[in-house]
Amino acid sequence: MQPTVLEQIGKRKEDNVVYTVTANCQDCYRCVRFCPVKAIKVSGGQACIEDDLCIKCGTCVRECPQNAKTIRSSTEEVKALLASGRKVAVSVAPSFAAVFDGWRTTRIPSALRRLGFEYVSETAEGAKLITEESFRSTTGGNICTACPAVVNYIEKYRPEHLDSMIPIVSPMVAHGRALKKRLGAEWAVVFVGPCAAKKQEALRPEHQDAIDAVLTFTELLDWLEQETIDLSTCTESDFESYGVLDEARLFPLQGGMLKTGGISCDGTEADVIHVSGAEDVMELLRCRHGNGSS
Template identity: 30%
Template sequence: MSSKDLHSVRLDKGKCVGCTACLKRCPTEAIRIRKGRATIIDEMCIDCGECIRVCQQHAKIAVTDPLSSINRFKYKIALPAPTLYGQFKKLNDISSISRGLMRMGFSDVFDVARGADIASRAIMEKLKSPSCPHPLISSACPAVLRLIQVRFPELIDNVVDVRSPMEIAATMARREFCEKHGVKPEEVGCFFITPCASKATAIRNPIGHQKSAVDGAISIIEIYGLLSTQLRRDKPGGDDEADHKSCTALGIGWARSGGESLAIEEEEALAVDGIENVSRVLEEIENDRLPDLKYFEGLACEGGCVGGPIVFENVFIARNRIRKLVVDLPREKISDAVSVGDVRELGNDVFFDKPIQPVESLKLDQDFAEALKKMDRIEEIRKKLPGLDCGSCGSPTCQALAEDIVRGYAQELDCLFLLKQRVSEMAKQMVEISELTRE
């Protein structure tokens, strides 16, 4: 699989007008504008979806699975992200979503919040261990994990080795369904209903474990219309009632920033949302400026998963709806609702089975001496540039342009400032030549 295929954020070249809006927002400087169109440097993209949000032309897209892909399996289980519950007006209760999904063709529905309950308990146990690194960093948001791989590799050992609620829920859903109906695991497909592209990437290319238990990611936007129709016709009860086992209100609370920290009952936890803010705090952690912090929950989207780039509803409204919906759910603490035995029952499927590797950013040269020469050349060019970081050259900053020039992806005259300087020098020379010829 090429690095391009591993990403879920792609460019529709035909729609891009080269406006540079995405270039300025990309947190890892993964975008360039060349020949009037955006391009994404795959090695640097973390699938955060910021570019999807800012592109007025809808040229940045999230590649997820179509609803029809569930038909690859005899039995299909929907795994709704808790965020889904905040998308609809006048929702009677969470069960109406499950009924709607089953009428759309799913054989069963399994709340990802149940996976969050188990993940919360597993994290609490990790925090109790004397060998636990501080702060422990949440592994829930794949875009943040990828950011750590790309920009903060020194913090990899701080990432808690507990799989995401989506993965734990898929394992539990498949097991329970097979036991109940006496079917083979390979006949069952588990599909996450996703608010973001980074989850789709995490299914294709899991971080910290070999293989995903999830078979596909269907975007909330993709199913929104169909599910709304089902909800209008909703009647409680009947043969198509989903077999629900309750999750806790705290499990559903993982949909918003701070929900995970609340669920794990850790007072010295810090929850931060928005990829730039997360980046700033990771920098602080890297520089040992937060010595008392025990747990860091970083979510790439503002507000948390409810603010994902491929949801329908405004983040604040969705958040408020979820708050109202969970009033009927069990209010007990995770330590009362989930036992250590419940975590153990799932065995190794709760934890990582492979180390997280740093992602090497683009090397200047394989040869060390050559790389040093190129660094000197970058510095030389950077000094000539105006330091405005205006983006009009097609690179996000003057430093990035200097690097792009040395790598052979850009030229000095892509900088409008240098171009203007060169044009005025040429004009001066022309005047001098014409004066000389007149004499």
């Protein structure tokens, strides 16, 4: 039997979504101290990521002062897709507005088209698709998250909560499938977002029909620089869109799923708890388990 993509990941450290550039590691062990799940071990004076323990949250990448912890680049993979002759669509996470703020927000669609993408759209469309289903599926005491790092954490460290998770895909996966249904299965779909864990999510066997490659915003910025595409020279343009997105663009914010569903996130209109950040999520799940909630 042929190994799955996930089983193949890890044969080389560079194949892991997050890995250590050993030549840059200066034995400061800052990553060891900050890893929320203690997935970094010291061996031979090097702080190395234990991939089977890692939840791909990216904390070590942010904290490492030497850039020894890095996210596997998919830029060449995407360039190959664009050069292959296939039509390629791009799904851009709503958080792009925090990276490309101000006047740059309206230039990103044109910049992406200059890179070669034929269809440029917002992942917020996927957020609209899943939110209604999420609230329809909940019966109380459920866990609903679009964060693959949280899913990884529950699967690896809190499996007792698996049955409480609403079986809904993330906006990225929902949007990828919707685009292929709308445009045609022959199209490739590339997701652009802020999170390393999205790369792992796209590789899961059950999601490989949705997303062909994932770029981080950092990769996109570097690629634009390599191609000497200056946003100031790009014209203002819109994303291709089906319907009005409105609150769906707030999805990545704390309480954003509730706002997308038309529910006040102050807790007065629904019996909900919304948390973000590794420490708060882990604490909530610990308390939930300790109280025997379901």
